[in-house]
Amino acid sequence: xxxxICALDDLKPGKALRVKIGDHALAIVRTPSGDVKAxxxxxxHGEISLSEGFVDDKTIxxxxxxxxxxxxxxxxxxxPAYEPVATYEVLIENDEIxxxxxx
Numbered sequence: 419x420x421x422x423i424c425a426l427d428d429l430k431p432g433k434a435l436r437v438k439i440g441d442h443a444l445a446i447v448r449t450p451s452g453d454v455k456a457x458x459x460x461x462x463h464g465e466i467s468l469s470e471g472f473v474d475d476k477t478i479x480x481x482x483x484x485x486x487x488x489x490x491x492x493x494x495x496x497x498p499a500y501e502p503v504a505t506y507e508v509l510i511e512n513d514e515i516x517x518x519x520x521x
Contacts, residue, residue, distance in 0.1 A: 421517050458503040466480050468503070
C-alpha cells in the first residue's frame, strides 16, 4: 500500500528524513540531483539512524562508522557493514512523496 510521506518541497536535495510507519523507521532520501529513495533507517552494522548520515546521488553514509549503502539496492559498499538494508519503492504524485510499504 502507498503511504503518503510529505510534500516533495519538504525534503531538500541532499537531505534525508526519518519517518516512522507503525514501529518501523524509514529513511526517505532526496539526492542532490533530486531523486527520492526510501530504505530502512537503521545501519545494518549497529543501531544508528541512516537518516542522520551523508547523502550523495548514489549512496547514504552512516555518520557513526562510515558504512556506505547503495540507495537503489540497500547493498553495503564499505565496511564495517556487510548486510544490506531493505529498500522501498517511492512514488511521486502531484508533488507528494509516497512509499510502497507493507507491514
